[in-house]
Amino acid sequence: MTADTSFGPNAAMADLMEFQRQTEALSSVSERLVWDQETMMPRGAAEQRSEELAAMEAVLHERRTDPRIGEWLDAADPETPREERILALIARDFARASAIPADLATEIARQTSLAQGIWAAARANDAPQDFLPTLDHVVVLKQDEANALVAAGFGGGDLYDALLDDYEPGATQAELAALFDTMRPRLVALREDILGAPDQPAALEGRFPQEMQLRLARACATAFGYDWNRGRMDMAVHPFSSGRWQDSRISTRVVEADPFNCIYSTIHEVGHSSYELGIDPDHAFTPLGRGVSMGVHESQSRIYENQMGRGRAFAGWLHQRMSDMMGGLSIDDPDAFYRSVNRVVPGYIRTEADEVQYNLHIMMRFDLERDLIAGRLAVDDLPEAWNARFLKDFGVAVDRPANGMLQDVHWSVGLFGYFPTYALGNVYAGCLNQAMRAAVPELDESLARGEADPGVEWLRENLQRHGGLYEPRPLIEQATGAPVSPEPLLTYLEEKFGAIYGL
Amino acid sequence: MTADTSFGPNAAMADLMEFQRQTEALSSVSERLVWDQETMMPRGAAEQRSEELAAMEAVLHERRTDPRIGEWLDAADPETPREERILALIARDFARASAIPADLATEIARQTSLAQGIWAAARANDAPQDFLPTLDHVVVLKQDEANALVAAGFGGGDLYDALLDDYEPGATQAELAALFDTMRPRLVALREDILGAPDQPAALEGRFPQEMQLRLARACATAFGYDWNRGRMDMAVHPFSSGRWQDSRISTRVVEADPFNCIYSTIHEVGHSSYELGIDPDHAFTPLGRGVSMGVHESQSRIYENQMGRGRAFAGWLHQRMSDMMGGLSIDDPDAFYRSVNRVVPGYIRTEADEVQYNLHIMMRFDLERDLIAGRLAVDDLPEAWNARFLKDFGVAVDRPANGMLQDVHWSVGLFGYFPTYALGNVYAGCLNQAMRAAVPELDESLARGEADPGVEWLRENLQRHGGLYEPRPLIEQATGAPVSPEPLLTYLEEKFGAIYGL
Structure with a gap:
């Protein structure tokens, strides 16, 4: 003693x-x-x-x-x-x-910082040729980094896996490729059925003043249990969440013609921030005191935004609230409003995609970046490869590079291995939703009153509070009591959109 | 080569x-x-x-x-x-x-952090006895620090000077005491004449909404050349300025019944921030890239706030602007408004004091803290010493400790040697004002239009841009072409307030 x-x-x-x-x-x-x-x-x-x-x-x-x-x-x-x-x-x-040798780390930091500016200019000018040499340099540096990591035992000898491990510890490209191969045909089929359906939902029309949207966004954040005592909301060009433990802040943006942009990006960021704020305070300032992986993080933002936020129950509450604020809406009927919230329209841009098409955007990036890192695809051939793949998966040709391979910042800043965590997050969200719905049968009743608490509490208790205590996949499996599988997500999407589109 | x-x-x-x-x-x-x-x-x-x-x-x-x-x-x-x-x-x-031994530095950081909380509670409860033991501990630690500094050659063997040197390099208590001894009798006499004058200025009456005060504060900051591209203004309980080079922000506060509080604390902080923003960019991220001392810093905030901001010319512009915004004021006449801006009233609180009484508040703190550090005054005897000195200099008895020795945070956080730099800043501002007025005869004409630019430019060119390149006193003397002296400040105050009060 x-x-x-x-x-x-x-x-x-x-x-x-x-x-x-x-x-x-x-x-x-x-x-x-x-x-x-x-x-x-x-x-x-x-x-x-x-x-x-x-x-x-x-x-x-x-x-x-x-x-x-x-x-x-x-x-x-x-x-x-x-x-x-x-x-x-x-x-x-x-x-x-x-x-990673110090020289290489410095060079990567320097080049990606430069590359981000070059990418932004190339996107603004719709000029991929201005960006490709820089991207080529970044790819080579990331290959060097991956080689150094592989030499140190990471990634089990695989370059891409060594990079992926930074965002989703334990995941491998082989496993993700198999997962995505199961999902792709069903998502493509669902997209085609939806776009071919005779009865398409109407878009919400009108102009929604900034002040009103921000008031609504605050109400939505509160509905999803955001802790204002440990957070705040501000405006940003690209909404994000930032911080942990006692201080995790969210941001949002306002497009006057599209209030759903503000509302759902707010709920999305509330999901991210609430994960951080939901971690057991005993883990604070240890490696356990952060979200365990990008995929698990995304599962929280997505289940808040989609499975809860875009469900019929919450949409009904939102419809009432918006009607009251605006003194009426272009869509009177709450069911039609729910269909409007979940409209599927063709589009080139990942960040604007709906629940059905989003994962298709991810899967093509995943395949292209694996080929880049493995040296199977030369950077010079990327624009053509992008466009061919987009036509194949989405049925339309990319109209211009800014809507194609120039749309995302990720590769310019060296984030190879990051994209698949978005789709993996959706898969995790599907698994968690299935378990949460079984455990919390009263959730929709509560969401219809604008209160997500029972769902939020289930997520906090079963997942968020653990922080980094368990590896991502065991964490999800422990929370859901079942192996990770794409089935719950696919079934959820087919049922939800089947009903909306009368398929 | x-x-x-x-x-x-x-x-x-x-x-x-x-x-x-x-x-x-x-x-x-x-x-x-x-x-x-x-x-x-x-x-x-x-x-x-x-x-x-x-x-x-x-x-x-x-x-x-x-x-x-x-x-x-x-x-x-x-x-x-x-x-x-x-x-x-x-x-x-x-x-x-x-x-400073690492253990002592850690202990000072820890104790002053604790002491600040204890001081705040003692002030709220008007209970000096709750704070005195803690203050005693802080004084002992600062004496230890001063002894360590003296042993390393700082302060020329003098404990207080070793501490003072951190805020005003090169200054000594002997020199400051001599300076203040010249000033005190003239300031006391001026205060007595003012308070005994038959014709006292009226106070501005009314309630001034927060939104209007902030709009006015922004207009004043702009009038004084604040660079909004490298700054911003927010609300804070105690207004302050923060940052340097490309990013120096100000804060302000709003008291609905007293718009001058918001306006003049804004102009004060613009002075501090503009000093930092005015430093030659070549000095950035070197020790030259900051204001050279607290005294010189305060000279900038004071000359912006008082010699320019509270002068008749700018007061006229402000009167017009406020009348327009409010659709009329309780004081119609711009001369009466100018007198109101410069009202001298008895008061216990340093931070609320006018130009005449402010330095008297500083001088008593300077003498008391020198005695504390030298061990000539025991912390237990401080309340009595404070009250006796206040009665002597201000002619009234302190009504309660929160209005007496508990009013300032400084001693609780160990800032011994800081107070005199406020008064020294006023002396520097007096010197600079004399030189600036001679060099820029058109300044008042410009201030009457709400444009401080010619004054601001003179200060930037002659003082601000140098940053830390010269020691404080040589810097002032080089800018003014004359030795530092309290005479310009005293003459300025006697003339200004003599005219306002018809002395």
Whole structure:
């Protein structure tokens, strides 16, 4: 009891935890800086902010590769499974960060920062040829990174898997490809049936003033249990959520002719933020104190936005609320309003896609980026490959590059391996929805009153509170009591849209 | 020309500059976090933010005391006076930071953080006895810090001077005491004459809606040349300015019955921010890229607020503007409005004091804190000493401790040596105003149109742009072409208030 614990394994554990605590706090500071940049920062401060973020990144990189971490990990003697898991996560981050030579890390940071600007200009000018040489450089650098990771034992010898592992630990391209191959034909068939149906839902018409949309967005965030005491909502060009533990903020945007844009991006970000805010406070400032993967994160934003937010029950509440605010709407009938919320229309743009077509956008990106990283597809051939694949999966030809391979920022900033986590998140959301509906039969009754609480509480209790305690797939399987499968999502989509479109 | 400069003095210089650049960027990040805390942060995030700020402080402390700085300083061979100055400033910061034992620095951070909360509660409860033991602990810690600094050669053997040096490099208590002794009798006499004058200005009456005050505050900030492209204005409980180079933000507050509170605290903060924004961009992210001292900083906020903002010319413009906005005011006549802006009334509170009485508040704090640090005054005797001195200088007895020694946060957070820089700033502002008026005879004509530009430009050209390039006193003397003296300030006050009160 009175033994000196200043030396030995316990001391190593304590030192490592204290070091990690500061690292987590610093990384949270960086995230807050990015939030500020996107919402508050004066226009003229861009250069200074990039200097500040680079300084933070340098500090964080130095800490993540600090050789003392290796010594502490060797000496530490974890006493509980939780401590073991914390050490495993620290060890993984340390091994990943240490695997990448400092010169390469710097070069990637520099090139992707440049590439993002070049991509934005190329998209604005609809000029892929201005971007392709830069993208080629980024691909080569990411291949170098993947090779370094593979050499350090990541990805089981596979370059793409070594990159994927950063966003979705444990996932492999083989497994995802198999999953997506099951889904693609059913989604393509569903899309074709929907677009060929004789009775198409009407679009909501009118202009919806910004002030009214923001009031509505606040009401929706409250309906989904967003904790305003630990968050806030601001405007941003691209809505996002930012932060953890006691401070996770959301942003939204307003398009006057399309209130659903504001409403559903708000509910989506509430899902992301509520995941972070729902993590057990004991995990704060440890590697357990963050969402465990991008896929699981997306499952939360999607189940809030789609399975709950775009369901008939909540749409009825929303219809009443909007009718009251606007003194009437172009769509009087709540059923017709529900159909309008879920309209499927042809489109080129991933971020504007509906529940049915969204995953098709992801799957083509997944296949193209796997080919790029493997060297099976040359960057110069990407525009043609993109357009051919789009025509095949969507039945229409891309009209211009800005609506094609230039539409997403991801590749320019080196996010190879990120795209599939969006579709995986939808699959997870399908599994979780099935289990949640079984466990919370009264959920729709509550959503019809504008209260998502029973669903939110089920998600918090079964998933969110664990943070990084379990690996993504076991976490979902533990929450749902069943193996991960695309079946619940596909069945949900076929039933929902079958009913809406009278298929 | 082709010599390898990777080794030798130039390499040391380059390495040190790069290291310093990151340190400056990180310190700017910390400042932005504090801004966020005071303006944007959700209420529930206090604990997390204190964790984040502590992590940043730990990183900054480690960098400020990094032994490589000593090696680089030894090896570096500055080639210009500017480089010499940069090295001198880095050397001073390094010596100060290294002089204080790490344990003591940690203990001061911990105790002052606690003490601030205890002070706030004691002030709310009007209970000095709840605060005195804590204050005593803080005083002892600051004496320890001062002793460590004196041992390292700071302050010329004087404890108080070693602390003062952090806020006003080169200033000494002996010199300040002599300065203040010249000023005190004339200010006391002026205050007595004013309060005894038969014709007292009327107060402006009415309620001024928040939205209107903020619109007015924006117009005033614009009138004083605030660069909205590199700044923004938000609400805060205690107005402050925050940031440098491309991003210096201001805050303000609104009291519905007192629009001058909002207007003049805005102009004050515009002065602080404009100083930072006015520094030559070449100095950015070096020790030259910040205001050189608290006294010089305060000279800018005060000359904007008082010598320009509360002058007859600008008051006339403000009167017109407010009359237009409100459709008439309780004071019709612009001369009477000008007198109202400059009303002198008895009061206990420093932050609410007018131009005449403000410095008297400072001088008593300066004398009391010098006695505390020297051990001539025991903390237990402070309330009595405060009240006796207040009665002597202001002619009235303090009614309750919250209006007496509990009113300011400074001592609780260990800011001993800070107070006198406020009065020194006023003295500097007096000197600068005299020179500026001589150089810019058309200034009042311009201020009467709501344009402070000629004054702002003179200040930028003669003072602000230099940042930390010169020590405070030489900087002022170079800008004014005359030795620093209290005479211009005293003459200005006697003439201005003599005219207003018909003395």
